[in-house]
Amino acid sequence: xxxxxxxxxxxxxRVLPDPAPVAQVRELADSGTNLELGLWISEPEGxxxxxxxxxxx
Numbered sequence: 814x815x816x817x818x819x820x821x822x823x824x825x826x827r828v829l830p831d832p833a834p835v836a837q838v839r840e841l842a843d844s845g846t847n848l849e850l851g852l853w854i855s856e857p858e859g860x861x862x863x864x865x866x867x868x869x870x
Contacts, residue, residue, distance in 0.1 A: 815848070822852050822868050829853040 815836040822834035834852040841847075854864050 818848065818850050822850060825864060825867055827854045827856060827859075827864050828868070829855055 815838070818836040819834045822828050822836075823830065828834060829852070832853055834850060836848060836850045839847045839849045850868070852868075854861060
C-alpha cells in the first residue's frame with residue numbers, strides 16, 4: 814500500500830521526484846490504519862489543494 818501511494822504521487826505532474834514522495838504508517842487505530850504521504854511540489858504559489866485532491870483521487 815505504501816509503495817502504491819508513493820508511485821501514484823510520483824506520477825502527478827507537479828510532484829517533484831527529488832526528494833521523492835514518502836508514505837508512512839502513522840497510527841494503527843481501532844477503525845483502521847492512518848497513513849501519511851509527504852511530497853514536495855513545484856510552483857507552490859499555484860496552491861497545494863489541487864495537487865492534494867489529484868493525488869487522493
